[in-house]
Amino acid sequence: MAPRWLALLARAGQAKWPLPGCASYRPSSSSAAAEATSDRNHLIYTQEHFALRASLRKIIDKEINPFVDKWEEEGQFPAHQVFKILGKAGFLGVNKPIEYGGLGLDFSYSMAVAEELGNIRCGGVPMAIGVQSDMATPALARFGSDELKQQFLAPTIAGDVVACLGVSEPEAGSDVAVSDRNTLTKTKMLVAVDIVKLPGVHVAKKIEKIGMRSSDTAQIFFEDVRVPSKYLIGEEGMGFTYQMLQFQEERLWAAANILAPLENVIQETIDYTRQRKTFNQPILYNQTVHFRLAELTTELELLRSLVYRAVALYIQGNDVTKLASMAKLKAGRLARELTDSCLQFWGGMGFTNEVLVSRLYRDSRLLSIGGGSDEVMLSIICKYMQTLPKKQHL
Numbered sequence: 001m002a003p004r005w006l007a008l009l010a011r012a013g014q015a016k017w018p019l020p021g022c023a024s025y026r027p028s029s030s031s032a033a034a035e036a037t038s039d040r041n042h043l044i045y046t047q048e049h050f051a052l053r054a055s056l057r058k059i060i061d062k063e064i065n066p067f068v069d070k071w072e073e074e075g076q077f078p079a080h081q082v083f084k085i086l087g088k089a090g091f092l093g094v095n096k097p098i099e100y101g102g103l104g105l106d107f108s109y110s111m112a113v114a115e116e117l118g119n120i121r122c123g124g125v126p127m128a129i130g131v132q133s134d135m136a137t138p139a140l141a142r143f144g145s146d147e148l149k150q151q152f153l154a155p156t157i158a159g160d161v162v163a164c165l166g167v168s169e170p171e172a173g174s175d176v177a178v179s180d181r182n183t184l185t186k187t188k189m190l191v192a193v194d195i196v197k198l199p200g201v202h203v204a205k206k207i208e209k210i211g212m213r214s215s216d217t218a219q220i221f222f223e224d225v226r227v228p229s230k231y232l233i234g235e236e237g238m239g240f241t242y243q244m245l246q247f248q249e250e251r252l253w254a255a256a257n258i259l260a261p262l263e264n265v266i267q268e269t270i271d272y273t274r275q276r277k278t279f280n281q282p283i284l285y286n287q288t289v290h291f292r293l294a295e296l297t298t299e300l301e302l303l304r305s306l307v308y309r310a311v312a313l314y315i316q317g318n319d320v321t322k323l324a325s326m327a328k329l330k331a332g333r334l335a336r337e338l339t340d341s342c343l344q345f346w347g348g349m350g351f352t353n354e355v356l357v358s359r360l361y362r363d364s365r366l367l368s369i370g371g372g373s374d375e376v377m378l379s380i381i382c383k384y385m386q387t388l389p390k391k392q393h394l
């Protein structure tokens, strides 16, 4: 039986496959009609978005969260098993074309999924899901040939394969343009893995990390790998441009995905400090504690507003590179600040592996580095502010 949220979506008649940023893109009239009847308390979500989230939450509570501690301990999670469950329920392709198994909805639905995935009690599993749905596949979905999409996109959406995105190289991390070449012999650093079994592709040993432990990471070597020319996505020489376009979604996804974890950490810190007493009163009663939590909650709401505004503009067809970069920058910095402050209020307990705050303190550190470091985000923002010295290249 189709999930309830799918029926709601069908009723709303919102199925579409827009290409934000394209001159020809216009919000469809069916979408406008749905907005008119939507929940007016939310900037970008309608009752269909909330139904989608509720359905995903059930999967998270039943199929993911009960096993997260074990996966973190083991240093990996059963991606094929988890992705099959998510794929079957439609969560790996909400904004992908219907003809390849997607739901054909707009990017705001991907954001709703990204946000809900933040309720998974670690960073590694949602990150891997996001790579599959919103980082490794957008360029393929937009610019790939029908044959390529049948071969690679459809099974990715169905959860039959686990996708990865190999942008970073030993000499090309922040400077993505350096890796825009069509060489067949290179090394990809730090890739969350599931490997194409092609001759010449070698996976080096797993890399131990301070966080994101349940998502295994490895270095991949490509040695004279023969890639058929029919596998070229879009036009030759356009890879960098496609990746830059894709980065808008990746960065918004990352910012949306951190909202729930940070909210959860604040709430769990309130609960803990309310019941834990020192000097005959709950720790929460110290003004320095409750004021700080109020301040962090305010910061989190500011981030949320920025994310929603950027998404609203994006689904209307605007280029939101600047806002998406700001959201990613703020998300990374706030995650560091918030988890550090909250961990402090947990005292020694915060330094153990027993509590969510310590795991997020470690996991969310990646947000300021991966998918473009804080400094790269600042450079992009400066470019839009026209304050970047000419010699720098982004």
Ligand SMILES: Cc1cc2nc3c(=O)[nH]c(=O)nc-3n(C[C@H](O)[C@H](O)[C@H](O)COP(=O)(O)OP(=O)(O)OC[C@H]3O[C@@H](n4cnc5c(N)ncnc54)[C@H](O)[C@@H]3O)c2cc1C
Residues within 6 Å of the ligand: 131, 164, 165, 166, 167, 168, 172, 173, 174, 175, 189, 190, 191, 192, 209, 212, 217, 366, 369, 370, 371, 372, 373, 374, 375, 376, 379
């Ligand atoms: C757990 C994990 C998973 C990852 N998964 C993937 C993946 O799936 N696919 C993939 O392609 N990559 C992946 N990466 C790589 C990640 O995207 C890169 O680490 C990131 O882009 C930064 O590149 P780099 O590590 O080479 O840092 P570098 O480019 O060496 O930069 C190091 C530091 O220098 C500073 N810096 C760099 N440029 C500037 C500048 N212009 N101005 C000022 N300061 C600057 C920044 O502080 C930066 O953090 C992953 C990384 C990790 C840790």
